[in-house]
Amino acid sequence: MVALAAGEAVAHDHNHPELSDWFRSLHSKGDAWCCNGDDADMAEWDTMGGRYRVRIDGQWIDVPDDAVVEGPNRVGGARVWSWYQDGKPAVRCFLPGSMI
Template sequence: MAIAYLRMIPLVAVVALTGMPADARDDGRFANSPLKGWFESLRSKGGGPCCADADGTALDDVDWETRGGHYRVRIQSEWIDVPDDTVITEPNRVGRTIVWPYYVGGRTMIRCFMPGSMT
C-alpha cells in the first residue's frame, strides 16, 4: 500500500503545478531601455499601475479589435472584453498593441490595454 502512495506523489505534484499561473518578471533585458521609465509610469484610468514593459504582452493585429465602441483581445484563443477603465489613452510610444493580463481563479483579467495602430 505504501508503494501506491509513493507512485501518486509525482502525479499530485504535476496536477498542483499545472493550475498555478506564472507571473511575468523582468529578467533585466530591458534595464537600459530608453522606454523603461515610460512603461513603469503607465496607469489605467482607474489609477492602477500597468507594471513594467516585461509584464505586458504585445498583440498581433488579428488578436485585438473594436466592437460596439469597445476593445476586445484574444489571449490563449479566448476573446476577452477589455474594460473601458483599463484602456491607456496617452500616445503609444512603441506602436504595438500591448495588453497586461492577469489571472484570477483561472479567469483572464485585463490590468491595462494600450491600442496600437492597425496596419
C-alpha cells in the same frame, strides 16, 4: 478591423532602455499601475461595439473601459497586461496600438 501581433512576445525591447521609464509610468484610466514592459504582451486586438477586446490564451476578452491606458503609444503595437481572476483571463491594462 483586426490588428495582429506576430506570436506572443515580451512587450519591452531591452535594446531600447530609453522606454523603461515610460513603461513604468503607465496607468490605466482606473488608475491601476500597469507595472513595466516586462510583464506586458504584444496584443492581438480589435474593436466590437465601440469597445476594445484582446485575444488571451485563444479567447477574445472584453477590455474594461477603466483598463485602457490613454495617451500616446511610444512602441506602436498594442500591449496587454493580463492576469487570471477565478481561473479566467482578465485585463489589468490595455494600451491600444495602430490598426493594420
